[in-house]
Amino acid sequence: DVFYRELPKVELHAHLNGSVSFQTIEKLISRKPHLNIEHGMTAIGKGQRRTLDECFQVFKVIHQLVDTEEDILMVATDVIKEFAADGVKYLELRSTPREEENTGKDVNMEIDKKKYVETVIKAIRQCKSEGVDIDVRFLLAIDRRNGTEVAMETVKLAEEFMLSTDGLVVGLDLSGDPTVGHGKDLLPALQRAKNCGLKLSLHLSEVPSQLEESDLLLNLPPDRIGHGTFLHPEVGGSQSLVDKVVQNNIPLELCLTSNVKGQTVSCYSKHHFNYWYQMGHPCVICTDDKGVFSTDLSQEYQLAASTFGLSHEAVWKLSQQAIDYIFAPDTVKQQLKQKWIDIQPQMF
Template sequence: MTSHLKKVELHCHLEGAAPPALTGAQARKYNTDISAYLRDGTYVWHDFASFLECYDKVSEVYKTDEDYALLTETYLQELAGIGTIYSELIVSPDHGERIGLGADAYIAGICEGIRQARAKSGIEARLIVTGERHFGPERVIAAAKYAAKANNPLITGFNLAGEERMGRVADYARAFDIARDAGLGLTIHAGEVCGAFSVSDALDVVRPSRIGHGVRAIEDADLVRRLADLGTVLEVCPGSNIALNVFPDFASHPLRTFKETGVRVTISSDDPPFFHTSLKREYELAAEAFGFSDSEINELTRTGIEAAFVDETTRMALLARL
C-alpha cells in the first residue's frame, strides 16, 4: 500500500489525462463522433502511431478555455485526492492554435484550473510547454517562442514530445536554445520509442536536466554511466512503457537497475487513462512490481521535487511537506 505516501508527478500530458467519461460528455456536448477512438469507456489505439492519432482526436473535444479549466482542475483534484503535492503538466499551446481556440485562451483556461485546484486542495502545479515532433521543427520553434515570451509564472519548462522516429534531435536544437535562453527548465522525450542513440542525441544537443522516459538508455552501459555522472533525472513512466510495449513486462523494465546504478529516477503516469494507469497505480507498481520500500519510494518523490521546475522557495516548501 502506498496511499499513506506523499506523491509528486513530473510527466503527465494534460490531454492524455482526460478521463474517458469526461471526454464522452465533451463529445456529446459538441455533437462530435469519436466512436473510432473511444469505445465502452476505453480509448482505442493499437500502437504508438495510432496512440498519437487517438490522443489528437480526444484532445479536439476540449474546445474552450472553460473546457481546459475543467479538465485541469479535474485531474489535479484526482491527484490531490491520492496525496499528491506537486504536478507538472505537459501542455501544447500549438494545439490551442490548431483547434482555433488560440494559445493564450488555452493557457488561460489551464491556469484557471490550476488556481481552482490549488484553492481547494493546496496542490501545487506548473506547466511545461511542449512542441510535437510530428508537426515539424517550425511549429516546435513557435512553441518555444511562445513559452519564452509568455511571462507566465506557471510556465516553467519546455519539452519535445510526439513521434520520436521523426527527424533527429538536432533538427529541434533551435527551439531548445530559445527555451534555455529564456531560463526555462528543459526536458525532452527520448529513449522511449527509439533506442539509446536518441538519449545520447538529447544529451549532446539539448543538455537537459531531465529526460522524458530515457529508459532505452539501458541498451548502452556507457550511456547509463553518463546519465549517472551527469545527474540527469529520468521521468520514468513504467505503466506507459508496458502499454506501448517498450518492454514486454515489469520484470524486464529497467527502473530498479537505473536506481541501483546511480541514475536519478522519478515515476509518472504519462497519459494515464490511455495506458490503463494512474499515478496511484504507478506508486503501487513501484512497491509491488519493483519491490521498492516506502523509504525508496520517498527517494523517488524527493528526486522529483529536487528536479522540479520551480523556484527555490517553492522547492523548499515542497521538501518540507514530504
C-alpha cells in the same frame, strides 16, 4: 493499498490530454454526440495493449473532443483535482499549445495557441483559489512532428508566459511520435529555451534507433529525461549515452504502465526502472497519460514496489527524492520537504 494513496507524491510527467479521466471523457462525449466517439477509443483498459503508433491515434480522438476554451478549462481543472485527490502535492502538467478553428460554429469558439496556454493557466489559478492542496506548474510541449519553426514559436510563447505568470510556466517538453522528425532540427529552439532560463524535459530514446538523436540532445544537456527506454546497453543503447546521463546527473521520468501498454517494454519486470534504480541514479515514477493508460500515480508507485520488491521506506524515499528534481525554485522545494516531514509520522 491505502499506503500508496496517502503517500504524498510529486508528478513530473503528465500530458494534459492523455490525463483526461473516464468521467471527464463522458462529459465531453455528451457535449459532442455528433462525433460518435465511444470511451473505448480514448483509453486502453486493464490487460489491453496497443502499439505506440495506435496510442498516438488515441490522442487524435481526444483532441477532437477537447477543442474549445470551455473544454480545455474543464479538462485542466478536472485533471488537477484528480491528481490532488490521489495525494499528488506538486504537479508539472505539460501540454502542446493547439489552435482550433471550430469552423461552422460561433467565431468566439476559435482558439489560438496563446489562448490555449492562458486557459490552462486559468485552470491552475482557479484550483489554487479554491484551495485545492496541490502546487501546479506548466510545461509547454513541442510536438516533434511540427518541425523547426513551430518549435521556435512554442519556445517564444513559453518565454512570454514564464515572465507574465510569475513562475507558473517553468519549462518545455519535447514529445510527440518518436518515429517522426529529428531532434537536430529542434536544437536551435531548445538551445534558446535553455539560454533564457526555461527548463527542458525531453522524451529520449523512447523507441530503439534513436541513438544518434539522443546523443545530440544529451549534449544540451536536458534537465530531465522522459522515458529513456533504450538508452542503456542491455537494450541496444550504449555505455556512452549512459555515461552522459550519469555525468550530468539527469533524472529520468519513468512511466511503467505507459511503457508496457504501449509495448516499448515487454513486461513490468523488464522495465528499465530496475537498471537505473539499482545504479542509484535519480528516478521519478510518473503516469505519462493516466486517462489513456487507465492508471494513477498511487498505482504506479504500488506497481514499482511490487515488481521490484521495494519496502514502504524505499517508496517513501523515492517520492521524497522526486522533490529535488522539480523545475520550480528552491523555495518551493523547501515547502514540499516540510510537507513530507509533517506527513511522515502518520505514515510509519
